Amino acid sequence: MKKIFLILIAFAITFSGCKKYFDINTDPATPQDPDSKTLTPPLFAQMERGIQFDARYLGGLVQYFGGAVNVGETHGWLVNSDAMGEIWRTNYYGLGANLNLIIQDSEKKQEYNYVGLAQALKAWGWQITTDYHGDIILKQAYEPNRFVFDYDPQQDVYAEVVRLANESIKSFSRTDGTGTPAKMAGYDLAYNGDAAKWIKFNYGLLARNANNLINKTTYNADKVIEYADKALASNADNFIVPNTGSTAVNGNFFGPLRANLGAYRQTRIIVGLLDGTYFTGTAGAVVDPRRNNMITASVDLVFRGTNPGSVDGGTVAGKNQIPNVFGVLGGVTPAAGQGKYLFKDNAGFPIMTFAEMQFIKAEAAFRSGKLEMALAAYQNGISASIDFVSALGTVITPAEKTAYMTSASVRQTAATLTLKDIMLQKYLALYGYGFVETWCDLRKYHYNVGDSNGNNPYLNAYVFPGSFFVDNGGKPAQRYRPRYNSEYLWNVAALKKIGADKNDYHTVKMWFSEP
Template identity: 30%
Template sequence: MKNKLIYILIVFFSLTSCEEYLDVNDNIDAPAKVDGYLYLAGVTQQYQNIYYDLRAIAPMTQMMGTTSYSNFASNYYNLGSDAGGEIWKMTYFSQGQNLENLINQSIAAEDWTLAGIGLAMKAFSWDLLTKVNGEVPMNDAFVSGLLQHDYDYQKDVYEQVRKWAYEAIEMLEKTDDQSYGDKLTNNDFIYGGNKEMWIKFSYAVIVRNLASLTNKTDFSGTYAQELITAAGKSFQSPSDDATVTVGAGSQSAPYSSYNNFWGTARGNLSYSYFQHDYAVQVFTGTVPEYEEATGDKIHILDGNPYYPVELADKQIITDTLSNELGHFDPRVTVKLATESNPTYLNLNNIDSVKTYQYYGGTFTGKTGPIGQAPSFYGRTLTSQYQGTVNDGIGRWIYRDDAPYILTTYSEIQFCLAETYWKIGQKAEAFEAFKRGVSADMQTTARYIRTGSEGNATGGDKITTGAFNSLASEYLNGPYAGGLPLADFSLSHIMMQKWVALYPWGAQEAWVDMRKYNYDIDYTGDVPSTGNGFVHGIVEQKKDTDPSKVYKGFYLAPAQVEGRKGSYYTQNEGSPSYRIRPRFNSEYMWNIPSLETIKPISGTADNYHTSIPWFVYPGDLPQ
């Protein structure tokens, strides 16, 4: 990638002057028109903002714990801050009018490929925006001269997202009258101007959009077939995954933002973020058993300090029988961090790799139930990129030169598997499930950068060869290909999807967890005060409940050991279901529009607990 990332953040104003010498329309520093392709590089690079906001979203999925965005980890009351507002900023400002200009100018010039790319990105960004924030200003978004922008309801935004995606496909299927030369290859940091890939990406957006609606009462009749059709036209293998290339360069980069947001050079993960104890339990097959009456773990006296409690009989991802063929999931060695093997020895030795130990923190603390979580780079220290012992440029996707992952073939296959499950086609669901797991192994392996043998200077603590060997065993083992169809469940689909999304896709994992209402035990349409939660307690399904999707997952106020906390009083007992609109725009100047949102006003203290339309089995209550 050339070091010429073009960050074009130009706001065009239509100005009329009475004096010729005051006319700015011919000013070379504020041109009347910028060629459409010149917007493309800057627009694509703004997807780094997703990783900004994952610091807020990932803790709510229990992928991460944090000492920084601790209010989000506590399911969150955050009025008065822009934290968690980067996706909002990206959609309305960083991409915003620049993306609108790219699309509109390209359509006017009949540059169909460029227009299609723009519409595909618009559909992706707005799908993400509404899933995170719920109701948003859409029809008024880029209308000039307005002092107040009315909000559109999520149902309408969802329909428009798919319309933009289908329009993108229509544009991309047209024949251009011109050759773009290197205008697209040099400025499209996702697919290099490959229109066939952008068509697949547009169908992927449709799949992701519809997959959040699987609990709608009309899903089978209204949405399922559309999703299945779109999945068939979307990504065909992990080589189709959508990622944004970054310039990198670490400390020698012209600008620090050339590096991945999660790399060591930018210091954003540092040691303020760490893997949650739930993530460790899922990846290592150590989801504990809880006593039904008390919610306490069953502690083993004089037992192994790494396994101090009884484990649930039914694990979903893996178990602790790592020496049995196909039981060890090698993704743990890459996606999670470990202090084991600090000098990077025997990285190609499978038996050595299997001995690594993993520890997770709590919602807001580094010390979890069995030990202290390391940083995502593998040390219980703030990240350093220099010195005798250091983290180098990072590891896996927590690396200066790692791309930003937008969506993958694996994710699409899990969306398809869930859809087949919901319409009663279990065999088809199982086949899509197996493709999803296999694809995530390939996507995970792609970003392995093995550390230097014997040197404590960062990198992954496994070779690609060892990973692929273990992956092959796992894919034929009892938790994937060898799983009996009779034992196959919705939990297998959704928890494997959670693992596949870890942690780059936390925003979609949060969609799924909200869609299943965090496995809260309630009756009726959705949880409510006194029906699933009260101020200090959330009633969640027990792991033994066959209808519980995320085995081992308990919210902070759940009555099990290691939880038993409480939310902010403003939550009125409920977990968060949306992130508020960005404070520095909406709560500064768009209050009248926020106040009109129903069923909970956007200015209410508990607006972040307002359940979105995609979660309701039917329409929003009035």
């Protein structure tokens, strides 16, 4: 026994100071305590990726995209598939633990601006994930040594978004510590370390959060207006994820180099909004100056769009007569560097825009009877959208902009302004990027039914498909189910508690849309 003891002592002495020999979890080539700045840049790509991947399906549901490409247009889902689960992946994998690491690292270093950035992105992640999926995993999400997770109700997630956004505002407002804009410059791809812009972004999140609650007794229009006023103040504050666009690796997911949208077509509703049909009642009466930048005419110079679930339009020279979102006929993908609007290789992807904030303010002001305020915000939203679109393509001249802003498509007085005017202009302004926010609007107004007060801004505009997906029971989609390649493989018991094992779970209405 004594001999064995002496051998063990010798063994310990021999390898004392050689911790790495034993530590099989340590890789000397990989940082074990990553710095916040090294973790930050990829986060923005994850935000863009989550929305754009899922937009291939959600885009059809909200009728930004058409062409009968997939089950999105019929409000359906795919069994045993991760399709429609990328926002889930973004929140829990792409952002998730990385944001927790940034907070831990930055708090130690007293870099409170990095703490604020992580808190803001956590708030954004929870908001978009619950608005897309409904009940999600919140409280147990990052508990160590846990292999199954319970779901939390949407109202708890909404409250957490408010808490995190306010904490982020406090973090960015701190003047102590060691955090400086210079330390974030080059790593913060959205605002380059500008704390004031991050604070505005947080107020934008609070505005979205509060604005979705129009059917609740707790809805507070004045609070929505306050948040919108403190949010993005111009297009210079837009949160844009940049894309270099020189290769398929650094190119926009919606661009020709990636060739993901060759079969996706422009829709009837987008054409009708841009040619004045939905604002004047007559196609072509007032042509929106954004039209040529956002969509494309057929070879006979007529602008056409698809109806939900169809590729109607006929053919010319063997090509479908309705252009795809790139701006060409048939299933053709244009050459690299071509395309238009947000469907170009180097186009940045908007996460939040000034135009959206103005339409949120206009809606809240209208609902609270502040009609002059509503009119001003509504016109500001249209103006901001025109400027945004102009910067992405052929320049819209001041004369063209003025002609539209003073036309019959734009309400000129508070007395003539309707909620439908506001919501349809917002729908148009968010085309190509605001997929989840637009879906929130459609659901809170119950598509073509209207809200709890009978307001129905989408009547005769949003058209349901000729037939819904077979599992829907004749009902429209209200949510997308949790990601298959995690939840439906190892967390089934938790899914059953919320009814997500049912084939029509995706038609269950959201908490935020109900009284």
